[in-house]
Amino acid sequence: MQYVLKTNLLTKKIGDKELVSNVNIHIKKGEIYGFLGPNGAGKTTIMRMITNLWKPSSGDIEIFNTTLTPTSYPLLKRIGSIIEFPVFFNHLTGAENLQLHCEYLGYYISDGVKNILNLLELSDAADVPVQNYSLGMRQRLGIARAILSKPELLILDEPTNGLDPAGMKQIRDLLKMLCQEYGITIMISSHILSEIENIADTIGVLNHGKLIKEISMEDISDMNLAYIELVVDNSNKAAYVLSEKMKLNNFKVLEGNVIRIYENSISPQDISKTLSANSVSIEALGRKSDSLEDYFLKLTEETT
Structure with a gap:
């Protein structure tokens, strides 16, 4: 090199x-x-x-x-x-x-x-x-x-x-x-x-x-994970549905009733359908990915 x-x-x-x-x-x-x-x-x-x-x-x-x-x-x-x-x-x-x-x-x-x-x-x-x-x-x-x-x-x-x-x-x-x-x-x-x-x-x-x-x-x-982000009316209830009904483990509950799902095998349509069937209202739903800012903040927070 x-x-x-x-x-x-x-x-x-x-x-x-x-x-x-x-x-x-x-x-x-x-x-x-x-x-x-x-x-x-x-x-x-x-x-x-x-x-x-x-x-x-x-x-x-x-x-x-x-x-x-x-x-x-x-x-x-x-x-x-x-x-x-x-x-x-x-x-x-x-x-x-x-x-x-x-x-x-x-x-x-x-x-x-x-x-x-x-x-x-x-x-x-x-x-x-x-x-x-x-x-x-x-x-x-x-x-x-x-x-x-x-x-x-x-x-x-x-x-x-x-x-x-x-x-x-x-x-x-x-x-x-x-x-x-x-x-x-x-x-x-x-x-x-x-x-x-x-x-x-x-x-x-x-x-x-x-x-x-x-x-x-x-x-x-290559290493930044794509994820599905959703905003719901009740994050506790949504987390229960994702875990118990959909058998998902790789997700994170954030402030403001925001949930990030890191599962490649699941589609936003499946998530929307299952949450709606279990009386969880969805305010926003979409695919996203980490930016350089996310990566930078993660690194600097780890060394602070």
Whole structure:
């Protein structure tokens, strides 16, 4: 397996506090890796270490099969990143900020700045000082700067902050395109689970500074159980009918007279018919399946 990024027992301490503990990340070439975790879980700390902004207390980071050191400047040139909120020279225009970025990277390509501003729909603001940009425009300019030199690895910490739903979809489509058409490997953190669910190939779940799970979205889809959910007028009576009359064992009674039935052999029609015959009123009935949010909450609750 070819990995663009690996960490080995990555740990960060500040004083007596351990922010990140023995984290082993594996990101494959050409995939989008979704990095999930509650606020304060350590996601930004890890991204800071990967981009050499912070030094690990112990453990190591391997990028492009090379161990990252404080002087790995050629390695870092192959990485684009946004860590927390992007910072610019406010008195300069968007185009000037990007041109300056090109100069200190030693990256020169005709119409590169113009094309990237057009890609992020910032052409009309190219000559506007950044101090007049909205939060969403600044975020898009940060993404433009991160991908301007066509990096091999893109590290994005909450890149959709400040964007409206249309802007979030634009960034989601852009990241998919960069991955599929340019082969850029992307590591993206977000607190919006539906955004990660829509684009990620693999997710890593972090909680209390520890990586508690690393799993492909395909495996999550395979393991998530489909179920029948019904809302009834009397959950106790319905549970009795399901257990004694229909001989079902694999179901769960939730609050609000909600029942989830995890039986593949039974149909909603059979359930409806039997409950009605036993004087149980059904308010809602339908097939559902667990989402990434369900899986994430289950994992984090288990480690809290």
